[in-house]
Amino acid sequence: MSPAPVPAATVYSDARARILAAAQRLFAESGYDSTSISRVAQSAGVSKANIFHHFSSKQDLYLEVLHESRSHLENLFDDLKLSGDLTQRLARFLDRHLTSIYEREAGFRLLLHEMLTGEQHEAIAKRVGGDNFRRLVANLRAAQQQGDVRTGVDPAVVAFVLVAASAFFYLSRPVLRHTPEAEFADRPDHYVQQVADLITFGLRSVEERS
Amino acid sequence: MSPAPVPAATVYSDARARILAAAQRLFAESGYDSTSISRVAQSAGVSKANIFHHFSSKQDLYLEVLHESRSHLENLFDDLKLSGDLTQRLARFLDRHLTSIYEREAGFRLLLHEMLTGEQHEAIAKRVGGDNFRRLVANLRAAQQQGDVRTGVDPAVVAFVLVAASAFFYLSRPVLRHTPEAEFADRPDHYVQQVADLITFGLRSVEERS
């Protein structure tokens, strides 16, 4: 008996997936308008017409890419609930967050493009910000109620500054590499540790503390 | 005697200036490729051909806009050398920085576009980052040597986090407005004060401090 043939319906061409992958890379690099269907086709190894077979329009292709990317960004933030002292917990959070950004660089760049020029702000807030940010704020609020974090600080602001420290580090890095003062540009570990230390202990000299 | 006519050479048309202004606004809103010469012409109230009379190409127009914007961004950071306690100095710095961003919003958006997709990173570092960032780091280093800031923190990292806190706040604001946890999105004063407080004192509860 010959092996049962794979049912025809499941022998999908991978063209669609290759198109999505190529489109994500190119949209992420240069944004929507700067990316032509021709280049996507060339990069994916298919014809232009084939793209319009799988997607009804360029907009449709872009929205599918965006949708896929948003799903992959849903776990962009790690939970902060880790053992150890606060500085190490924050350093670990920042390290994971930065690592996540680089691991999902294309998706993250799409997100930045959308924040700068797009009009999907509500969708981003719901799908990316929503759960991630909510959990992070909740973690900080819990730490505050346990006395690990002093009262008076707004957990949402702290959460945002943590995210900003990683995200803007990614965005600025090419510029920082040409800034002599910013030696930390090539030392993400040092940067992460410094930020965690800064936020945990503050700037004040020890003798000044009340 | 009739009044002396204004010398012809000085009766410049303001078309060039209007083109530059319109181009800056449109490039800032949507980026390079999404902005057509036709729209710039329409917005500036001149013909397409007139734009090519004043500028040799679209690229040339964009580079002139970028050059002009960079000049106006040179004083984006205020000096930190202000009297008062450290928290208030930082709050004031952040407030002025954020105000500068909104006052020069178009130029700042162009900068973000370039950071995300451009290849002018070295020029940005030299013209925008350079002096601004250098002075800020120098201020912090001086405060450190005077004992106002504890040893162990890297002044460059602190400077960067301050900048990131303002810049990423601007970039994220449209998304934050749709994020229930981020009430500070509509309260920049509160946000600025919280960040200054956070960085000066850190997160630790008072009884934990060594």
Add this chain to the structure above:
DNA sequence: GTCTATATCGCGATAGAC
């Protein structure tokens, strides 16, 4: 310096063979 008219190109999208 400013315009109208036009050239030329590459874009998104479609038609239709295989």
Add this chain to the structure above:
DNA sequence: GTCTATCGCGATATAGAC
């Protein structure tokens, strides 16, 4: 599902009158 060929349009850029 995939291709070649093509359409129609708007893009950057140019020519030349005023």
